[in-house]
Amino acid sequence: MAIAATSSSPDISTLGGLRASGYVHRTVKEEMRANLMKKLQTGDPLFPGVLGYDRTVLPQLENAILSQHDIILLGLRGQAKSRIVRMLPRFLNEWIPILKDTPLNEHPYNPLTKQGRELVDEYGDEAPVEWLPRSARYGEKLATPDTTIADLIGDIDPIKAANLRLTYADEEIIHFGIIPRTNRGIFAINELPDLQPRIQVGLLNIMEEQDIQIRGFNVRFPLDVMLVFSANPEDYTSRGNLITPLKDRIDSQIITHYPKTTEVGMAITEQEAWQDRADDEGTLVDVQIPYIFREVIEQVAFEARDSEYIDQKSGVSVRVTRAALELLISAAERRALVNGEDETVVRVSDLLHLAPAITGKVELVYEGEQEGAENVAYTLIGRALRTVFTQYFPDPGKKDGGREAYADVLAWFTQGNTVNLNQDLSDDTYRTRLSEVEGLAELVISESTPDTDAQRFVMMEMVLEALHQNSLLGKEMRDDGQSYSDIMGSMLSSFGNGFDEDDFDDDDFDMDDFQ
Known part of the structure; x- marks a missing residue:
């Protein structure tokens, strides 16, 4: 039975009612596969807002979901790994039935814990059922060196044992960690290599054998969890590495990129x-x-x-x-x-x-x-x-075919003129100062097509900066702004007051040496 995607949960509140409805149980990975197949057939957007991965990362990710794989996204910082992982719940059903008040989102047909089994044994078809929304079926943990097995998988609760007067052999004294509590959902671990190797070992049984061991107390729970990891490449992180057995159990490794x-x-x-x-x-x-x-x-x-x-x-x-x-x-x-x-x-x-x-x-x-x-x-x-x-103007770095376009502008500066462009200049003052540069406005009009007059003046400033970046104009940086001047004058001023121009031999100087 397919449960319709609605804002309210289905109106079925007992195990018997669920059976009568014909509801068919699917695992998380089967569920995601089926929903992805429908979206692919209908052309629905799969990962809206994730750009640049249409022909690389996303097809691999879709293949991994269709293959019912656990996944690791491997890539450098800022490559949308976390965003992609957090979009995976889109492929879950809107609602799923669980036994009411059980700790592990247990399916009414197949209770896992002692509490769930006793509930079904006592009430039979009247066992209470509630509906878990898609939004509650995703769990996430940022891996840190202080993360423990108790955090991820669980531990024995001695206080609970004392209060209930139970021995450590009783299943009821287990305090389950965040992975078992995400049963029938998706659990993600970000920056996986940051987990200590002994903690990574604790994930092996969950991924392959589907059982957990807590302080030697072997509890075989067929957990239904899709595990997704993210990590930086191993040659980058100095904080740890993925252990080989864990890498081997992760079915699909998908490389992200900038x-x-x-x-x-x-x-x-x-x-x-x-x-x-x-x-x-x-x-x-x-x-x-x-x-x-x-x-x-x-x-x-x-x-x-x-x-x-x-x-x-x-x-x-x-x-x-x-x-x-x-x-x-x-x-x-x-x-x-x-x-x-x-x-x-x-x-x-x-x-x-x-x-x-x-x-x-x-x-x-x-x-x-x-x-x-x-x-x-x-x-x-x-x-x-x-x-x-250079995509918009002649390349001033090229002596042949590019630099000639800037001859008039450069000539104006060789006459000893400068342009001071303080950062807080008003628009009127800014335009006035740029307009003083002979040939600059004509160059911008002939080589580009600014949308407005305001943008034309901005392009005029960009020409000056490009000439500086190509060592054709000097630039002096100050706390309140910058000024452009002839490259020779800028160089000479850098020698300070002790420089004597008479000591400089023109025959020994070649402008090309500074370009």
């Missing part, structure tokens, strides 16, 4: 980041985010995953891009509030505020530690901007 394209990464960030800042009083500041900034943010993660400064075994979570986008919006929001503006566009200078989203979420190797976490973050942002910039 987004393979920036488009997928941006879609994930768009989905996860807090962007709608409206509250009960409405949005105070309308912050516009040009598409190119979303690309830059996503490219930061890709640059980090290839960086020589970052420990690639630890991974670079997609949480980096989520937090970075939120900080970018907040930086623009704050600036607008300071200037009494009700709308603004994010600027290149706002990218400096992404550093806190990066520094706390990456593990540095020795070279990165020497550079400093903040400098590594700024380096990644610069590399990302330089990569994305």
Whole structure:
């Protein structure tokens, strides 16, 4: 008998009524297999919100469910492992019958504990039945080194034995752990290698022989549990490893991964980041985010995953891009509030505020530690901007066919001109200062198609930053902002007041040496 998926439980309250209804018992894995098959046939969404895995992880996961396997998801941090695991209850029935007031969600047809058996023996077909909702059939434990067998499987309760005057040989004195209490459901253990090896051994019988041993008291319970695990790769975690017998008993090992394209990464960030800042009083500041900034943010993660400064075994979570986008919006929001503006566009200078989203979420190797976490973050942002910039503008790093487009802009700076772009500049002042750079507006108009005038000025600033990233303009960083100047003037000023230009021989200098 199939129980309809409704908001209220079925109207059957006794064992006899359940038998009369024709209800057929299925194990958890049989139940999940049947429900997955229906969803595949009808085309229902299986894992909504999980992006980038349609051709890799999800088909493997679906195959594992169809095969009635226990599963481990193996991957680096921030690869949606926990999200996927917590979506598995979608494949459970909406309601299942259990014997009322029994400790292990016992099926009325097949009670497990002494309490359940006595209930059926005493009341027969009048044994009380209640209905367990899908939401109550999922259990989860974060593996920690202090996790014990008693936590997971159970222990003898001496207080209960004393109060009931029972011997330690009596089944009733057992206090069951969280895995048996998730009988007829799904139990997940996150970060499995963090469990001590002797605790991992305790899971072996549950997975294969379906019995449990508590302090030498052998209790054979045919537990009906689907076990799901998550773990970082063994070569990353220094806290422990999976024991080989346990790995052997996990039927399917599924490898997760980071987004393979920036488009997928941006879609994930768009989905996860807090962007709608409206509250009960409405949005105070309308912050516009040009598409190119979303690309830059996503490219930061890709640059980090290839960086020589970052420990690639630890991974670079997609949480980096989520937090970075939120900080970018907040930086623009704050600036607008300071200037009494009700709308603004994010600027290149706002990218400096992404550093806190990066520094706390990456593990540095020795070279990165020497550079400093903040400098590594700024380096990644610069590399990302330089990569994305060339998709819209000529590559200023190419002497032939790219650099000529910026000749007028660079010429203006060689005349000794500078542009100061403090972070808290009002929109009017910001536009005025950028408009002073000869050839900059014309370049942006000819090479790109900004949606608005405000975005055009942002692209003008991006050109200056790209020229700096290609060592064609100098940039001085200050607490309140930054200024762009001729690369030669910037270099000379770095020598300090003791530098004498007369000592510098023009014949010995080649601009190309600094590009």
